[in-house]
Amino acid sequence: MKFSQKIGKTKVRSAIQVEAIDEILTNKLWNILTQYYNSLSPYSNANLGAARTYFSQLVWTDFFHQRVDRVSNYGGTKIHLFEEGKFYFKPVYDYVEVWFFNCEWYEKFDFIEFILEQAIQCSGLGEKINIALENEMSAYRVVDDSIVQITSEVEIAEIENALGNENDPINLHLTTALEYLANRDKPDYRNSIKESISAVESICQKITGDDKATVGKALAKIEKQYSLHVSLKSSFSTLYGYTSDASGIRHALADQAKEISFEEAKFMLVVCCAFVNYLKNLTIKN
Known part of the structure; x- marks a missing residue:
């Protein structure tokens, strides 16, 4: 138990993460999402390409609502995503990584909901996220692929x-x-x-x-x-x-x-x- 906890200085809203996701929980959630992303295997129908490529394009166009042909990094540089008919997922992954560690807590949950809703080889993902949320005392849980608040105001x-x-x-x-x-x-x-x-x-x-x-x-x-x-x-x-x-x-x-x-x-x-x-x-x- 930390010293601040022993002397009773732990605040309720920091003990139970309400309207917040601290650094440790952010890292855990990112690790789970990254492991999921890296576990995606190629689709059997070759016309869609590898699952990671398809999924990256889906995130880019349907979650971020960006142009399918290019990605802009945080420095403003335009990176073309297509070359000779191929879609490159690495620039999208890099963009999402920077965004995830800088966005608001509720935007992180928006992103997690989006991932869960796609149901692409998603078995067990919600359970892993819930374990992280419970271990880090989050006031939220995954229920039926949606984030719900289990600790009210x-x-x-x-x-x-x-x-x-x-x-x-x-x-x-x-x-x-x-x-x-x-x-x-x-x-x-x-x-x-x-x-x-x-x-x-x-x-x-x-x-x-x-x-x-x-x-x-x-x-x-x-x-x-x-x-x-x-x-x-x-x-x-x-x-x-x-x-x-x-x-x-x-x-x-x-x-x-x-x-x-x-x-x-x-x-x-x-x-x-x-x-x-x-x-x-x-x-x-x-």
């Missing part, structure tokens, strides 16, 4: 709003949960969930003045004192029970412990942050 706002006083135990639990989730070298989803629910436990203990109260016991007191809706209390008690089941999230790992996913850990972080925010507002108003 509302979710980000809930996390940011819940992160308050650095010395507050509630904040420390949530910050640690985010750090475990955002550790790109070795993410710890199980302990992320544990810290998320511990934040709820901390605020419940703070509200009730009982530093030994469990979430269930504390919520029963809060229900009576602050008119917490019984269904809401029941729902969160059930969610709390999920963290204490046989998967060993809050206790010793069972032999058949369930593997925890990024989606589960992120869900618990967002839900716990939202519930912390709700309880804060509930007690302030009452």
Whole structure:
């Protein structure tokens, strides 16, 4: 874990890449696209030429909407793409490389969608891209050859709003949960969930003045004192029970412990942050 993460200086939007693609993720995506491009084998029908040649021409004309006969590099020099009936793919590749490392994050995703939509020997490409996106904590995924946002602005706002006083135990639990989730070298989803629910436990203990109260016991007191809706209390008690089941999230790992996913850990972080925010507002108003 990086020093900035250990002391709680990791920002939510840098931990979860929202409206951004950092250098490491850019490099990973480019490597995947390059490996795919280099794996293209010649088409059987010779009139189309090699797959890479055909694909380069497709990218140049259908994605960049440029003239089919020439390419202009970033210095403005015109390079002819045709000679004796051949289309040269190398100038297009060089152009795309410079463009990809200089374009906006959303343009990178536009390009990836275009590649996926062509479905030219594309088996497994989306899965490889998704692995890179998940490992680098991107807020986006490939779904049916389209890029979709899986972490909304509302979710980000809930996390940011819940992160308050650095010395507050509630904040420390949530910050640690985010750090475990955002550790790109070795993410710890199980302990992320544990810290998320511990934040709820901390605020419940703070509200009730009982530093030994469990979430269930504390919520029963809060229900009576602050008119917490019984269904809401029941729902969160059930969610709390999920963290204490046989998967060993809050206790010793069972032999058949369930593997925890990024989606589960992120869900618990967002839900716990939202519930912390709700309880804060509930007690302030009452």
